[in-house]
Amino acid sequence: MQLLISLAGIAILVLCAILLSDNRKAINWRTVIGALVLQASFAALVLYIPLGQKMLGAMSDGVAGLLSFADVGINFVFGDLANIEKSGFVFAIRVLPLVIFISALISLLYYFGVMQWVIKVLGGGIQKLLGTSRAESLVATGNIFLSQGESPLLIRPFLAKMTRSELFVVMTCGMASVAGSVLGGYAGLGVELKFLIAASFMAAPGGLLMAKILVPEQETPEEQVEIEMATSEHSNAIDALAAGAMNGMKVSVAIGTMLIAFVSVIAMANAGLEQVGHGLANLTATVGMDTVSQWFATTPLSMQLILGYIFSPLAFVVGVPANEMMAAGTFIGEKLILNEFVAFMDFASVKQTLSAHTQVIITFALCGFANIGSIAIQIGSIGVMAPERRSDVARLGLKAVIGATLANLMSATLAGIFVAL
Structure with a gap:
């Protein structure tokens, strides 16, 4: 019965997007169906097929091992304060430094050109499979690793000339994903790392799926045969590492500041x-x-309680059992109205009281920047890179939040189906 509800949930989410579409007749169904198949295929690969499960497990173990090195730096700086047995779990000590560490590593990979190469390869694959433009394919892929403020830098010279649909893809995929630098922070809260990784990869086709339904292409995109990827501006590896750490510090301070304000x-x-x-x-x-x-x-x-009542039907539609949909609805509502960190914190504090199936669905549903505050972030970041598109970003902001939320819920629905099989 729950499987049938989840399958119906896929249709309901797509139908919601179609009803909110700017032009239903202009929807490119090849792109839409291809994106859904790609999103579902990845979910099946890593959550159902044994070989894929082993691959995801190995990737998760690798990332967990990487994060364990951050403990050395944390213990060096904070001493016994970082010892959970002596001082308890202190968010500012156990979670926020992980953001600094991952940000520094990403900056280093960017300096050596590794990040650009991975994004270029994956983006090219998405372009061929879905028939999307080169620019929007690259930025959708970039969001797997980068934040919604960083990924547009990959195509900065083309932002001003992008069609309305392409710009909407940039916005929706940015909100549907999370930055690689904060994944460690979520994992530090006790959220299952392998599901966070899977959700990050599924966000790319999921964002394209919903973006191309809500704002279908009605213009002719400029076809660039080759887009030159931005190179690192740092003079050497040490400079890149230091700059990445400083950027991570800014993000971690922003997260801490935001949580103090919101929780209070x-x-x-x-x-x-x-x-x-x-x-x-x-x-x-x-x-x-x-x-x-x-x-x-x-x-x-x-x-x-209020958010739980409002969003519990949505939680039920994506596959959460009726006896747990109030809790799931609360987390989904917190993520949309406040932000995903607040939602993940509350989820982590009670997740052991929820079924394993519901935990998976909630993890995927929360793994994205789709909230009201992201509109301001994108107006600021994209507005600086392409001032002439600031008004377009403002007009499309709320719709991008809806599209990204639907993308996250689609990932959650698909994940719930395949872990239950």
């Missing part, structure tokens, strides 16, 4: 909502609505 505001809002709940309990008791009054009296009103 949520606590304040919940305190107010709890008082509202008590007031409603007294009011409904006064007018004789005893059942409603008892519910308000025994169920603390909170932002998480």
Whole structure:
């Protein structure tokens, strides 16, 4: 029964995108179907086929081993404060430094040209399979490893000339993915690393799938035979490593700052909502609505509860069992309204109470930058690279959030299907 619901969920997500499409007649079904098949094929490969499972496991073990080297630096700087047995789990010490370490490594790989080569090869493959333009294929692939503010740099000279549909791909794929530098941060919270890696790769075809339905190509893209990939601006490997570490520090400070603000505001809002709940309990008791009054009296009103009710139907559609859809809906809502780090933190704190199947679905659903705040990030980053497209980015922002959310939910649905088989 749950499998049938998940299969229906795929159709519902695609239907939602079609209903919101700018021009349904202009949809290129070869690209759309190809993207869905590619996304589903990757899910089947790494989550169902034994050889693919071993490959994903090996990749996950490799990344985990890589992250373990960060412990050496963390222990050197923080000493006993980094010892979980002595000091407990301190987010600022155990998670944020991982962002700095991964950012430094990515910068080093970029300096040696490894990152450009990988993106170019994968992007070329996507272009041939889906019939997308060279520029949008490269940026979709780049988002597997880079942040939504960094990946447009790969095609910076062409941003101003991109069609509206191509620009929307840049935005949607950026929001549907997460930066490689923050994957370590999510893993540090206790989220399953292999599923985070799989979700990152599935985000590329998923973002293209939803982008090409919502804003189909109606113009003629400029066909560049060859796009010159940007090279590192650093003078040597040490310079690249140091610059990457500094960029990682900026990101980690931003994450910490954001979490302090959001978690504090949520606590304040919940305190107010709890008082509202008590007031409603007294009011409904006064007018004789005893059942409603008892519910308000025994169920603390909170932002998480409200988000759970709003988004629980969506969680059910993507394959979460009915008895767990409230919790899943809460996390999906937090990710959309606040950001994925807040959602991952809350998910990590209760994930052991959820079934393994639901844990997989939630991990894939949360693995993306699709939230309201990302609109401002993209207006700022793309607006600097191509000032003439700033107004286009602003107009397409909300639609990109919707497209990226649908892409993440599609990944979650497919993952739920294949882990259940």
